[in-house]
Amino acid sequence: MSVPKSPSDVRDALIARLGRRSFLRAAAAVGGAGGGLLAASRAATAATSGTPTLPREILQPRKGPIHGRHYLPSAVEQVRWGYVPSVGSEPVLRMRSGETVTIDTVSHEGILEDQGRDPVAYFGGHGVPRANVLQDAIAIARDYSRTTRDFDVDGPHVVTGPVHVDGARPGDVLKVEMLSLLPRVPYGVVSSRHGKGALARQAGGGAPDGITLEEVMPPVATDGRPTGDPTRYGNVSVFTPVRRGRRGVPSGVMKRGRSGEVTFPLRPFMGMMGVAFASASGPTDPALNSIPPTLGGGNIDINLLGAGATFYLPVFAEGALFYTGDPHHAMGGGEAALTAMEGSLRGTFRLTVCKAGSGDAPSVAFHYPFAETPDAWLPIGLSDPDGSRNGQVNDLDVAMRRAVVNALDFLEHDQGMERAVAYAYLSAATDFEVSQVVDRTTGVHGVILKEHFSD
Numbered sequence: 001m002s003v004p005k006s007p008s009d010v011r012d013a014l015i016a017r018l019g020r021r022s023f024l025r026a027a028a029a030v031g032g033a034g035g036g037l038l039a040a041s042r043a044a045t046a047a048t049s050g051t052p053t054l055p056r057e058i059l060q061p062r063k064g065p066i067h068g069r070h071y072l073p074s075a076v077e078q079v080r081w082g083y084v085p086s087v088g089s090e091p092v093l094r095m096r097s098g099e100t101v102t103i104d105t106v107s108h109e110g111i112l113e114d115q116g117r118d119p120v121a122y123f124g125g126h127g128v129p130r131a132n133v134l135q136d137a138i139a140i141a142r143d144y145s146r147t148t149r150d151f152d153v154d155g156p157h158v159v160t161g162p163v164h165v166d167g168a169r170p171g172d173v174l175k176v177e178m179l180s181l182l183p184r185v186p187y188g189v190v191s192s193r194h195g196k197g198a199l200a201r202q203a204g205g206g207a208p209d210g211i212t213l214e215e216v217m218p219p220v221a222t223d224g225r226p227t228g229d230p231t232r233y234g235n236v237s238v239f240t241p242v243r244r245g246r247r248g249v250p251s252g253v254m255k256r257g258r259s260g261e262v263t264f265p266l267r268p269f270m271g272m273m274g275v276a277f278a279s280a281s282g283p284t285d286p287a288l289n290s291i292p293p294t295l296g297g298g299n300i301d302i303n304l305l306g307a308g309a310t311f312y313l314p315v316f317a318e319g320a321l322f323y324t325g326d327p328h329h330a331m332g333g334g335e336a337a338l339t340a341m342e343g344s345l346r347g348t349f350r351l352t353v354c355k356a357g358s359g360d361a362p363s364v365a366f367h368y369p370f371a372e373t374p375d376a377w378l379p380i381g382l383s384d385p386d387g388s389r390n391g392q393v394n395d396l397d398v399a400m401r402r403a404v405v406n407a408l409d410f411l412e413h414d415q416g417m418e419r420a421v422a423y424a425y426l427s428a429a430t431d432f433e434v435s436q437v438v439d440r441t442t443g444v445h446g447v448i449l450k451e452h453f454s455d
Contacts, residue, residue, distance in 0.1 A: 052183065052266045052307075054242070054250045058132050059184035059346050061104055067180055067348040068102035070095050074136045074160045076143045079106070079325075082154030083288040084298055086280040087317035091164035094319075097353040100179065102346060105270065105327040106134060106158040109189035109342040111141040113151040114235045123187070126239040134184060134344055155290030157272060157299065161323030165351050168320035173354040173361040174275055176311040176322070180348045181268040186242040188252065188329040188343030192218055193235040198336040198437050217337070240341055242266065242329065252330055252341050264330060268345055269306040271326030274298035276317040278387065287387060290325070292441035295385045297369050301340070301436040302378065302445055303331045309373045312354070312365035322351055335436040363413045364406050377448040379407035384441040396434065399444040403432055407446045415453060 055064050061073045070093060072078065078092040095101055110119040110133075119137045120130050140158060168174055195201050199217040200208070207213040218236045238254060245251030251263040277296025278287040293300045297313045305311055313320070324347065331340030354361035364370045364379065371378040381403025384393035404426065411422035429452060435443030 052181070052250055052268050054186060054244070055182055055184075058134070059104070059182060059344075060134060061136050064346070065182070066102045066346075068100040070099065070101040072101055072103045072160060072163065074104050074106045074140070074158060076139055078160060079140060080159045080283065080290075080323075081108075081140065081149060082156060082159075082290050083284055084159050084274060084290050084296075085162040085276045085321050085323055086278055086283075086285070086288055087276045087321070088279065089162050089276060089283075089321055091162050091319060091321060093161075094164040094166065095351065096166050097168070098350065100348055100350045101163060102348045103160055103324055104136065104184065105160055105325055105345050105347060106137050106140060107188070107327055107342040107344045108156040108158050109191060109237070109339065111137055111158075112156055113149065114193060115237065117141050123239075126187075126241075128187060132185060137344070153289075154284070155299075157290040157325045159272065159290055159323050159325040162276060162319075162321035163323070163351065164319030164321060165353055166319070168315050168353045169318060170316050171356065171366070172315040172320075173365045174313045174315055174320040174322060175350075175352040175354050175361055176273055176313065177350040177352070178270070178305060178307050178309050178311070178347065179350060180346075181270070181307050181327075182346040183242065183250070183266065183268060183329055184344040184346050186250075188240045188242070188341040189237050189339075190240060190337060190341050191235060191237040191339045192337040193237075196438055197338040198334065200338075240329075242343075266329045266341075267303060267306055267331070268343075269303055269309075269328055269331070270324050270345065270347055271301045271328050271331070271340065272297075272299045273305070273311055273313075273324045274300070274322070275313045275315055276321035276323075291439055292384065292387070293369075293382055293439060293443060294387055294441075295368060295382075299326055299439050300369065300380070301326075301331070301335055301439060301443065302371060302380070303328070303333060303340075303435075304373055304376075304378060304445075304447070305371055309371060312361050312370045312372075314365060314367055314369070315353075320351075320353070322349075324349075334434045335438050338438050362410055364410050368402075368406055370406070370410070371445070375450055377410065377446075377450065379403055379410055379446045379448070380435070381406060381444045382441050383443070394437070394440055394442045396437065396442050396444060399442050400432060403444040403446050407448065411448070 072093050110122045115122045119133050201216045240252045245263050250266045254262050256262045274297030277294045280288050327345035328340040329343035362370050369380050381399040383395050383398040411417040412419045431447045
């Protein structure tokens with residue numbers, strides 16, 4: 001095969017291979033023209049193939065590749081721990097619609113109270129040298145004066161933002177494009193705590209409907225405490241290193257028996273992306289708890305929202321006030337044990353304001369979160385999205401019904417299908433998947449394949 005040599009030849013070859021939209025998305029993330037075309041090629045290929053890349057170094061603050069026009073680190077003064085911004089929050093960054101921003105996110109795993117609130121000691125206990133522990137994670141964990149926490153009440157997530165996007169007003173949509181997601185460290189943690197998860201014991205110590213006490217996870221001893229656990233939180237954390245697996249794909253590694261192991265590919269995505277939704281009396285108002293997702297997005301936990309995906313959010317505040325956090329290296333649908341493989345990411349996003357009537361966003365997105373990947377549209381359903389039940393309604397049936405209604409609305413109003421035909425089509429050809437069952441407000445999303453609608 002011939003090798004294009006000039007920048008214009010490279011550009012044309014990439015457009016032919018990847019498509020103009022994917023090429024421009026990646027090129028914008030890394031600077032685009034001239035010598036940036038090689039970087040654009042790599043970024044576009046990663047975005048469209050779904051194969052994550054591991055940086056050659058630990059991505060400490062301001063170190064390594066930063067693709068966005070703007071850069072937002074997770075410095076102590078730029079994060080909230082356990083709570084999301086309100087509609088009246090002061091932004092930590094301002095940017096124009098259509099610009100890109102690179103955000104360093106910090107995982108909560110390794111810094112929480114039941115892990116000692118000391119990431120150097122926690123990760124050091126698993127063989128991670130101090131130089132490979134993120135400096136911003138250390139600073140957040142140590143800043144007791146600003147981040148005094150109630151472990152029984154506060155959310156676990158380190159939330160970075162908010163970002164003010166010029167021109168965004170209530171009634172608009174914020175379009176969030178994930179341009180790149182780079183693991184900042186070659187390790188992660190999967191945890192079950194607080195007696196939560198799909199197989200958790202009830203508050204009184206009994207088993208939930210459908211399983212016996214012997215089937216509860218983590219296992220429960222006769223005194224009601226998890227076997228071998230000295231605390232009342234029942235924390236079981238599984239440290240998960242990353243190494244290159246088959247065909248060089250970065251993979252998580254877990255033990256299997258005495259000498260075996262199980263490996264699985266990394267699929268990085270942000271568990272939390274949102275805009276300010278609720279008014280609040282203060283930064284720790286229960287309405288701002290980071291755990292339940294809302295109409296403003298937040299802890300949405302949809303594992304398809306990796307590089308190349310787009311997330312649409314209805315706007316409720318001037319400037320939208322975008323925030324992100326809860327970075328994941330990998331997650332199975334449902335997030336059964338409570339957390340995913342949590343691991344810090346460096347994400348580059350394009351944030352664009354969409355106005356009603358412009359055709360730049362799905363109609364559903366003007367009142368409910370909606371997503372798409374290069375291959376599919378993702379109508380979303382949540383069990384308590386407006387917080388009317390304090391984010392405590394965890395009925396998957398409610399979430400499923402809303403996902404189906406939002407899918408019908410999209411197919412009718414955006415794709416021109418008769419509603420009854422659309423209902424039949426969903427039954428015949430669309431998968432509805434459990435996003436997560438552990439965030440108080442549960443989630444379901446549909447996967448409507450775009451290839452079915454090709455002309």
